[in-house]
Amino acid sequence: MNVTIVIGNPKPQSRTRQVAESLVEHLLVGSSNSVTVIDLADHIDGIFAWPSDSLTELTAQVATSDLVVFASPTYKATYTGLLKAFLDRFGQNGLEGVVAIPVMTGADDAHSMGPNVNLAPLLVELGAVVPGRGFYFVISDMDRLNEVVEAAALSYAKNLGSLARVAQNVQGVE
Numbered sequence: 001m002n003v004t005i006v007i008g009n010p011k012p013q014s015r016t017r018q019v020a021e022s023l024v025e026h027l028l029v030g031s032s033n034s035v036t037v038i039d040l041a042d043h044i045d046g047i048f049a050w051p052s053d054s055l056t057e058l059t060a061q062v063a064t065s066d067l068v069v070f071a072s073p074t075y076k077a078t079y080t081g082l083l084k085a086f087l088d089r090f091g092q093n094g095l096e097g098v099v100a101i102p103v104m105t106g107a108d109d110a111h112s113m114g115p116n117v118n119l120a121p122l123l124v125e126l127g128a129v130v131p132g133r134g135f136y137f138v139i140s141d142m143d144r145l146n147e148v149v150e151a152a153a154l155s156y157a158k159n160l161g162s163l164a165r166v167a168q169n170v171q172g173v174e
Contacts, residue, residue, distance in 0.1 A: 001033045004065040008072035008083025012041040016105045019137045020071035026153035074106035078118040096127035102134035112136040131159040
């Protein structure tokens, strides 16, 4: 399985990245998968360059992934412009066939609906399948990261298992 983590934090090696990587580790425990991390902070200089060979390669990586975690800190009650600029590179249904998990981090629960109200609808608009509620992580809980992420991973695993059972019985599904 091809897994990609896209980090929309303009600060490299952020806590948002730690949360997203931890979620993937907990979700895919015991399985060997190819995991690629795209930290958009490393691509800020080219994010608005059109065309851009390096950004085209990154969007192709994401579009051909089986599972993508899109993670962003909360900025002005929504995801960052950096993540939005990256997602704007995808055409209509550019994420079709991709299972996408929206993740947002924030200082407190005030914006906990952000992944569901802001990021998940954009991912669905691009054709992705979002297997449940978005994951919101309060940064002050970093000392409880494993505990909080494990609960979220179990919920996603249950939802993905349900989708797999349905897919096995749907005509025309590979």
